[in-house]
Amino acid sequence: MEELSVRAAVLDAPGAPLRVEELSLQAPRAGEVLVRVTAAGLCHTDLHYLAGDLACRTPIVPGHEGAGVVEQVGAGVTSVRPGDSVVLMWRPRCGRCAYCSSGRPALCDNARVQITTNGLLDGTTRLRRGDQEVRHLLGVSCFAERCVVAEQSVIAIPDDIPPRIASLVGCAVITGVGSVLNVVTDAARSGILVIGAGGVGLSCVLGGRLAGAYPLIVADVVPRRLELAARLGATHTIDSFRTDLEQAVREICPDGVDWALEAVGRAPTLEQAVACLRKGGTLVAIGLGAVGTTFEVPINQLVQQEKRLIGSLYGSANTVTDVPKLLELYRAGRLPLDELLGPTYPLSRVNDACQALVDGAVGRIVLEPAL
Secondary structure, rough: OEEEEEEEEEEEEOOOOEEEEEEEOOOOOOOOOOOOEEEEEEOHHHHHHHHHOOOOOOOOOOOOOEEEEEEOOOOOOOOOOOOOOOOOOOOOOOOOOOHHOOOOOHHHHHHHHHHHHOOOOOOOOOOEOOOOOEOOOOOOOOOOOOEEHHHHEEEEEOOOOOOHHHHHHHHHHHHHHHHHHHHHHOOOOEEEEEEOOHHHHHHHHHHHHHHOOOOEEEEOOOHHHHHHHHHHOOOOEEEEOOOOOOHHHHHHHHOOOOEEEEEOOOOOHHHHHHHOOEEEEEEEEEEOOOOOOOOOHHHHHHHHHHOEEEOOHHOOHHHHHHHHHHHHHHHHHOHHHHHHOOOOOOOHHHHHHHHHHHHOOOEEEEEEOOO
C-alpha cells in the first residue's frame, strides 16, 4: 500500500513531552480522505490527553481541531475531492442513526469507535513508526503535516476562508457559539454568565453577542483574557481570582443569571455556576474534565429553586448545516473570528505552544505545520 513520510508530534506516554518525528502514513482506504494540514488549533482537551486526565492508547498523534486541503480520496468518497478546502471534525456522523436523523450528530455512536480504539472508523490506524503502530486521536491527529480521516470527519468550505479561522470552527467556535445558539433559549431576553475565557468561552461570548444577550458576563482568572472578552462583546467581566464570583454576579444581577455556561470543566467552577443561577436558571456544562470528576449540587436548591443542569457536546450542533452557517456569518462580518486568534507556532515548537496554553495564553493558539 502506498505510504507517505510525514512529520508529526507523537505522545509516547501520558506526561511525556511531545516528540516531532517522521512517521509513515498509509494512503486512504475506502471512505477515507488524505488531508494536508494547513492549521491546527490547540485545545485544552489535547492537554487532558497529554496529561493522562483522559485516557488514550499510545503512541498517538494528538490534535483534533484543524483545517486543510484534500490531497487524495479513497473509493466511494463523494462529498469532497482533491483540492477542496475542509474543516476537520472530531465527531464523525453516520447520517443514519436516530441522533443524526434528529439533528444531533454530536451524539452519533461513530465517535465512540474512534475514542475507544484510537483508530479510524474501522478501529485501525494508518500511522506507523517503523513496525510500530501509532494511534489517531479522536480520528483526526492533525498535529502533523498530513492526516488520513474518515469522509465523515471533513466538511468542505469556501477556499477564501483563512486556514487558521477554519481550524477554530472545527472545535472551539462550533462548541462555544453553538452552545448559545442551539441550547440557550430566548437569549435576547436572558442574562448569561460565561465561566472561562479560553477559545471556547470566548466563542460563547461571540454567540451571546450575536444573540443579543444582556447582560453578558465573563469570568476568568487571567486579566488579559477578560480584556479580550470585553472587546468581543462581554458587557461585564469578573476577575474571579481576586473577586468572589457569586457576589460579583449578584451585584450585576441581584436575582442571579438565567444561564451559566461553564467552559472550564472543573468541579469548583461548576459549583460556582450553580450558585450564580437565578430561580429556574440553567447551567450548561461545556468544558471536559478529567475522567471521574464530579461536583456537588445542593439538593434543596435544585428542587426548591427549579434550577436545571444540562450538558452540551460540540455546541449541540448539526455540523453539516452549522459549520457553513458559521462561516457565512464570518464572511458577512457578523462573527469576528479573527479576534479569537492568539499566537501561532510551527509544529517544531508544539511543546512551547502547550506550555503557553497552560500559562494562560490569550486567544486560540494555532500550529501551522508548514512553518
